[in-house]
Amino acid sequence: TQLLEQSPQFLSIQEGENLTVYCNSSSVFSSLQWYRQEPGEGPVLLVTVVTGGEVKKLKRLTFQFGDARKDSSLHITAAQPGDTGLYLCAVFLYNQGGKLIFGQGTELSVKP
């Protein structure tokens, strides 16, 4: 069983559409991060959310941390081909010696 469940696993949309990606867990976290990974590259940190209910915006990307700090969502408005990539949520587990654990990821393809 994955600690972080991401949905959907795959998403193929047309340029200009909106989309939402979800990251869910039954555990409570002190913070949660979102990364984007493009083909042939390593993941790049997009945002860190630390407060329950927090909303952060990064241009057309909106990130929300659930009130109970168990889940998060990533919403993209008017998707563009440059948004194509693998979106990963991740949490740092202090109680297991300190390690970053990732969700399985959402593979997003935005077609022109």
Next chain:
Amino acid sequence: KAGVTQTPRYLIKTRGQQVTLSCSPISGHRSVSWYQQTPGQGLQFLFEYFSETQRNKGNFPGRFSGRQFSNSRSEMNVSTLELGDSALYLCASSKTGQGTDTQYFGPGTRLTVL
């Protein structure tokens, strides 16, 4: 400043061989973490080093090992390679390796085991 570099970028080995991968962190970063990425299992934590000491290890067999040098550069070694070890191996560096400290990833080493 220069990012995290990994060498080699691509590697082809046969079953039973061993392999060593190298990671040079961002200057000033003392923590280096290693991850294995496969389509089936996703990104999985291998181990983390800080100031030449392994602080944490993931759930991988003893064939996977690593070390860190005094200049923070790190290597990981996989002995007696198996077909299932084919994966993208990523390293990430950060100042402390703890909590919300940003981890900067390298481009990875693509290992293929035949």
